[in-house]
Amino acid sequence: MTDRRGAGTSCGGQKPTNKILWQTLRIFSFVIIASFTFLPEVARAQSYTINSFDVEGNRRIESSTIIARTGIQPGQTVTAGQLNDAFQRLLDSGVFETVELTPRGNTLVIEVEEYPTINQISIEGNRRVKDDLLLEAINSQPRRVFTPQLAEADADQIAEIYSAQGRVSATVIPRIIRRSDNRVDLVFEIAEGTTIEVERVSFVGNRAYSDRRLRRILETKQANILRTFLRGDTFIADRIEFDKQVIRDFYLSRGYVDFRVNSANVEFTRERDAFFLVMNITEGQKFSFGKISTVSEIPGVDPAAYQAALKIRPGVTYSPSLIESSIARQERLGLKQGVDFLRVEPRVTRNPRDLTLDVQFVLTRGPRIFVERIDIEGNTTTLDRVIRRQFDTVEGDPFNPREIRQSAERIRALGFFAVADVEPREGSTPSQVIVDVDVEEQPTGSLSLGGSYSISDGFGIAIGLNESNFLGRGQNLGLTLSTAQDSEQYIINFTEPYLLGRRLQFDLGLGLASTNSSFASYDTKRVFFEPQLSYAISELSSLRLRYGWNRSEMKQQDDEVNGAVIASEIEQGKRTSSTLGVSYLYDSRRGGLNPNAGVLFEVGVDAAGLGGDNEFYKTTARGIAQTRVLNEEVVLRASMEVGALHWQGDDFSRVIDRFLIGPNTFRGFEPAGLGPRDLSNGQDDAIGGNYYWVARFESDFPLGLPEELGLRGGVFYDVGNVYNINNVNTAGADIVGADGSIRHVIGVSVLWETPFGPLRFNFSKALKKEDFDKEQNFDLTVQARF
Template sequence: MFFMACAGFFTPADAQSYRFNTVTVEGNQLVDAATVAGFARINRGTTVSAAELNAAFQRLTNSGLFETVDLVPSGSTLRIIVSENPIIARINFEGNRRLDDEALNPVVLSQPGRVLSPTQVEADVIAITELYAQRGRFAAEVTPRIIPRGNGRVDLAFEIREGRVVEIERVSFVGNNAFSDYRLRRVLDTKQAGLFRVLVQRDTFVADRISFDQELLRDFYLARGYVDFQVLSATSEIARERDSFFVTFNIREGQQFRFGNITVVNEVEGLDPAPYAEQNRLRTGDVFTPTTLDTTLSRMERVAVSEGRRFVRVEPRITRNERNQTLDIELAIVRGERTIIERIDIQGNTTTQDRVIRRQFRASEGDPLNPREIREAAERIRALGYFADVAVDARNGSSEDTAIVDVEVEETTTGSLGFGLSYGVGTGVGFNVTFSETNFLGRGQRVNFALGTIPGSRQFSFGFVEPATLGRDLEFGINAGYTETSNQNDTFYDTRTLRGNVSLTFPVGEFSRLQTRIGIVGDVVQDVTPGLAAGVDPVADPAQPGAGTRTLRDEAQGRQVTGLIGYTYSLDTRRGGFDPNRGYFFEFAQDFGAGSDSRRYIRTTAKAGYEQRLFNDDLILRAEIEGGALAMLSGESRVTERFTLNGIMRGFEANGLGPYQPTAGGNNDRLGGNYYVVARAEAEFPIGLPEEYGIKGGVFMDVGSLWNIDNPGAGTVDGFGLRAAAGVSLYWETPIGPLRFDFSQPVRKQAFDQTQNFDLNIVTRF
């Protein structure tokens, strides 16, 4: 303590009674005598013991108004002699660099204009020290200093020595046999200090984060069938130099269990269990996961809702078989408790509107309370990506048959700013910027735009999505884009394309959605230069089908405006499917176009893929195939409408392969193609570097082709011509965002293809 208080003390010999007819107050300037006497509570003419005098002294001292207090009995007079604490004129922080004054002010309860309280100043010192400890600076020292300013006023200064950040030097595990330390570190939110120890904040020691890590470990093991998993202890030891922590998780894995016999029983009179049993997706022999079980229970309970049975529940009854590590599951259809949701209370959302959170609940006020639905709503809120933390709990309502659902959230960043960089031998350096906001103005709306440029090409796109049109699971979208090329890849023509559409997207199945859209496209091919190779006639009558070069005929059509109507069906089980270790996706889209000069066409694309996680998620395998066809019903296709493999096939430059017109000087006018197909296979895996470096590796191979020009015209070179490229990838999680480096080498190409051996992409969040 830097303050000292003085007082008179009463020894046992002094233990006697006093009677004071007069009480005087001395030394007070700011506090009036009546207030001082009020704290003392000594009544005139009343017998007072020594213990009561001591209690009066304690009350005066604890008031925080006085620096010293002295009680002096003098016959029938009690003299109260005080020295007042000064008034705080100003509060300063000195030496703080890592935390500014705005961060420190909220934890300091001493305030200018109030009486200086030594006890409160000590509490403020502790609060500042704890704030620095939360930032990993456990060596921070705070010293209060009083600066007299006269007239009973002082300045209060907190001198701060921040010290160094105390990092987590090592995270280790005891008791893990099924998973390596390397794999388990990837589960934790806490990270070891690595290459970016100056920038990364997750490698600083925060006690609350260790508790969160224990929950992450439990979820990880439970999702892999280890139903008896326990975190026995989580210890953190600071190094002797007090510059680093060593964190150790002592765990008990238990045995991995799989699904055994699966049965469905009905305990509700008059209910047909057959429709419920049809929704059972549990399979004997699969690894037990709570997610898979909950998904099946939810599917079955949705049948009850569709039948109007509001209080029917499906209750899992589990029987353990220790000998063969299986769990027999009896899915019992029962009548649940008749509890009604009284209200849903939402707190902590400073940006996100209540309705964005509330629509994640399938139930509302007045509906039956379903604990499983409450858990699923919490998962949907987390999946939004708007919040760093989400807690959803139910408590008793105003009556026995009602409940209140409390939702507590903590906001996080929802915007991303991306920078992309690519390099090609023929095109040089390409650059693009992307912006997206997934929670625009806190309404849950998505906004994005992208701007890209490479030599000879510029493009811009904008998108907006309202995910809950009319309060339903109905997405309304607006998309617009503009693209222009000027002699791109040494071609002898320019293009301009402006497009836009509006769309509605809605679910058609548990994992599938359907989008319908209507739009318009305006484009033009211009400034065609007849710099063709020898033997090609550039001035043949472009009005005759098949005559003249293809780009001259495109230019002769002038500006074209095409109306579009289309749809996209998509199915994706990679996230939230029945098996967390594998999933597939499928997408099929068609657009029907009708434009100027009676031009009509159907543009069709399809894509399918599969993802598998092996060896405790250390190895991720992906396989994809996609293709497209442009079928002209009347008129000729244009270079702005045909497919390219830009961003679809690695190893080749943008618009660097496919049908072309030979041009003078050995260059080629790329024309795009009416058909394309590309198959991709890749693997992602650790490469032996410490997990805290955030670097993983990968290999890939792309195989595909782009071909077919309707009415090809003079000199056009066309053909199926299969291409293939193989390469390696580096995935690097950095403080500015994830980086991906692709190094590729074409292993099968055509003579006039233009190759590209390196790509770099950057994405950062804000």
Template sequence: MKKRTTGGSTLNARKRGKRSGLTQVSALALSGLLLVSNGALDGLAEAQSYQFSSIDVQGNQRVDASTIASYAGIGRGETISAAQLNDAYQGIAGSGLFQSVELIPRGNTLVIQVEEFPTINVIAFEGNRRINDENLDEIIDSRSRRVYSPAQAEADAAMIAEAYRQGGRVAATVSPKIIPRSDNRVDLVFEIQEGRVSEIERLSFVGNRNFSDRRLRRVLETKQAGLFRTFVTRDTLVEDRLEFDKQLLRDFYNNRGFIDMQVLSTSAEIDRNRRGFILTFNVAEGQQFRIGNVSVSSEVAGVDIDAFRRAARLRSGRTYSPVPVDTDIARMEKLATRMGLDFIRVEPRVTRNDRDLTLDIEYVISRGPRIFIERIDIEGNTTTLDRVVRRQFDSVEGDPFNPREIRAGADRIRALGFFRDTEVEAIAGSRSDLVVVDVNVEEAPTGSLGFGASYGTNTGLGFNLSFSERNFLGRGQALSASLGLTNSSQVFSFNFVEPAFLGRDVAFGLSAFYRTTEQDYAYYNTDLGGFEPSFTFPLADYSRFGLRFTYDYGKVYDVNEDSSYILVTEEEMGGLSSFSAGYSFFYDTLNDGPDPRGGILLRFRQDFGGREDGASFVRTEALVRAKRLVFNEDVTLRAELEGGAVMFSGGNSRIIERYQLSNKIRGFEPNGVGPRDLNVENEDVLGGNYFAVARFEADFPIGLPEEYGIKGGLFWDIGSVWDLNDINGGPTGNDPVDDGFHLRSAAGVSVFWESPLGPLRLNFSQPLIMEDYDQEQNFEFTVATTF
């Protein structure tokens, strides 16, 4: 059998010394596979078997003859059929080393004539501006001084084009070309036409009745192109991101009771101006379901079913969401572990009632298979220590295998924010009753550098520089520091958190700060500093308890001679240190609670301490904050109630220990509200031992295109700060200070802008209730960005 190729095109290209396209070489290789001389074909048709005493390899330069013969797989003296001879040909051609292969039987000799692929001399890229040569070289598999392969070059071109598509340039084209050189070498050149970025001009939805397009756009990772499209990368069309967006939409609807929601299709069409794409999601929302009857049953004998019923917190009538169901299951399985019950599984059996649109949930307690965890393998964590990943699992090697716990551990790993991608799966172990938990992660940057700016009509322009590292030295520790500068103050703060102190679910924190003020709006200056070690640990779902020890140092100085006698007295006290011990209670469902439409934050803290001059004090503070999304989640309502009291005995409180209402209520300048000495020219604001304030706020769309990132808001604040230990005295002993309970209130409008520099907020305020001596502040803005 003889298979021939014609090499004229290649030869001519070499003589001309010009670039020859990859398509020409591919055509030559294809002709080598398909063209068979008539004589050889006739011979094969007549002869059914061959026997060769020798093999003669011709045309090879780099590849050894014995290697080529091994590809053929024909033994000397072995009788072979025509089909086996064809297999020998396929074996040599399939090695990818040769442009053409010919098998020519000549009596007892098999002649193998080959033409080798050239060697790659250099690899070059032309036309690329968005991706540099170094990054492109990392993408491709072709390498200099290796054998050139047309198939590999085409695959490399496809990978380069995919890299451009991931960057939103779906029109990018990549063509591999070769330039013949001497000694059977070629230069491989990838000619790239990058094309323009395929931006998404509009994101729209079809089939959504319960939620507006604006609300659903906030769910997606993909964004519309806006005014600052140059700085935004998520407004490009990336196919892989669309799959993630579909899952985000399904999760959004499922968490709000729409269990039948489907994303029927997505379509991307070029707009009529050919500037970008119109991306449309076609959804079928289905009906919203609520929780019907909730019950608990057991298939395991001897189980205290009442204890498990008490552990179930799901209640009838609320909108269905899988989150509280999973929380109940986790709580009941932990209860089973505390009871000494192994291999207990709690499965929710859902009965659908289409008539009244409810779902009956029955928690069924059963005994699962006796499978143990053989080991937990962690791969891909080049920076993060194994123990940081491992402690996210409640189970360890040798424990009963619980699929739900493994899924929960995987979710906790993702929630760390240390990794770009996390894959967790259970694979078969060394025995049928063992599994291996395989964890594959891809590290992500965890450090950030932030720059911020603020402005107030009285405080002027302020700047803030901050650094944070959420995974310090790969130990899962959080480290942050910040420096703030304004016309009147300098603030430095430092924070460190070890989330698993001594390997326990106890967080150890250490914070320190130093603040000095040189105030333009008050007739005194202050120095404050301190540090605070603390421990916090979980009590139950969404709640934590903390213990802390605090050291503070502070002094008041440069008090103006026309200031209150109270401030003069406090300056004479000099710098004083204080020590205190306290506790805190937190309950937080604002962001990760069972209801995705809102939540609540409760915080209560109390400190007991003493000052070095013999005074002792008790400080108590409480905060309640709530958030709710209304009007199909287009409007966000927030409410906040806060209060505090500091009570001294054996001495009086100082200005730096009392409350200032100006940082609790908008519309008033710093040190512009509170008890005041009206008997002096300066009418100093002195602060109070008690405060209470309520803040209410709403933010909502104002009709501008969503891609502008601008929303509006309204707010109303009301509160008071009052009481001083000493309101009488002074040089005459009869100089009363106004420290009564006087309400202050202010209302205003806000503008929220997701700018390229970071979230910006502008407040325009107007006091509604104020005293004659209060100082108002009608405008302020803040902006911050993090890299």
């Protein structure tokens, strides 16, 4: 019985339990349904209907402007998200320091705090850079709204200026000083720091050229002992990109067509007070020109004539500049023959077995596109014609992209503009092009103060005023005043590079020169007027026509006794010369086929007698040949000078008309230290000669010292003679050396590249000379510009 009751009681207890479970489920379902039912009501509780606005805190900005900036219209219902967007728009306007939006019923309260107005801007802590330069670089201005973002950007810009000068550790902090009426003073506090120098420049991957040779072509230099005066060793990031291009051009011009700069890494030293610059390069193989040919795809155009116009030959080291000059030469020939729209396409075939490049110049007809016009902007001083004459192309000519690029380079080479951009664009029709020239002018005047020293003239100073773009006409006007212990010069120079609108250069020199030399027993004075015309007759040669008028005289020095020859020439007093002359110059040192070698040759003839007191013919010539050997580390140079004076008429010539040789021409002797001399009256006067010749052979090379010292060594051998005294008044004179004899001099040199300029110390010894010659075993030449 008991068991059954227990069983019955258990069975009967399931009903209450199920009832509770069902009630729980109904309640849970009700809650879920209610939640979904009332969620839209909660969302609607976050919406606001704005009927009016209340703007507070604004002083400069109109309330209507602030309301419009929110983007909310009266009567509009907005959500919290839309209010946040309005808040962000007000902040983004850049004129409010703080913004707060508060809905109050149907009114939106807008509380703002405006950014202050800048009262004044000042720079503190700068010593190396002037205020004016820094203030020009920033965008913040007095009486404008101050914003922290703009101030920070200005601080970064100032830091960039210091970084460009090598002061990468410079810090700039903008601070404000609160003033009344919501104004602030903006102060940029600068800690300039020290310049960070480049302690070492090295290369990885170079085999053909040493680190020393490659460092010489870079703009970035290693620190040296004269770094106080030299800024090339200061680290400037932008200079690295320029150096990469320079070294690339260096290798390409020497036939390394596969050259590339893999990387240019700059790292701090361990002490973080200097940089290491490491350039990783791949040289590749050196190529030369192989077969050179020309073909024509234009009917009626004979390629043989164009082939004959080429200067490059097989075996010459490959260079892109030679390709470019060859294209220009053939295109000019096409213009002469009336072949319009001629394009020359070089097709290069690589021969890896013999390391040559075959070049085929293909004459094709380019697209028929004309130059509609050339638009020039940005030139406020420079006349349009100064820029236009750099173009070989004029309006209406066929468009040639290469010619436009070359014209752009000529404009930049003028030195008149800080920026010169030349870009073609489509004209009024697809067959026309407009060439836009956008320039930014820079100062073209200069004042130079210089010092000099030479054994001949002693110490001296020079002051120069020069304007390279006189009155915006592209003319050069200069004034030079130089005075040394033994000489003075006052010269005015004027140059018109495009006389009559043609590439005909006109030069004019006016001046007064006098000497009071301790190496002579007389003083001289000369007034001169020298106009000259020059024009190019080929890529490497030019012709000069000149006229010269001068009045000169010799004066006796105080308490000085002269020899018979000099005394008679002093008695002649003032004499004038009126001469016509012509010179021919050929120079392949820069534009020749070999970048490591070149020659210069110049010959000139002057004839006097078209008026004036003197009649003579004077001929001079000089030649120089130079090359680099041993990976371009060693320079070999040979030069030769000759001169001949043929005096006419019954008058006697003077020593200042004849040739006197100084240490700049023949080392190892004093000024006028060799040649015929007059020993009469107990004197030892050099009287010069009608003929001279001098040959110089020299070499300079590294000394193995640290390159940053800037020291190189040299050896030289000079040989020459000065002789012949025909048409010299020798009455009562005691002449020696009239027939002349060949002198030989050897010596060594120390060359020192300094920030003041190149110094050359020559130590010489005459192997053969005459007893009456004046030997000089040491010579120092230095010229300085500051």
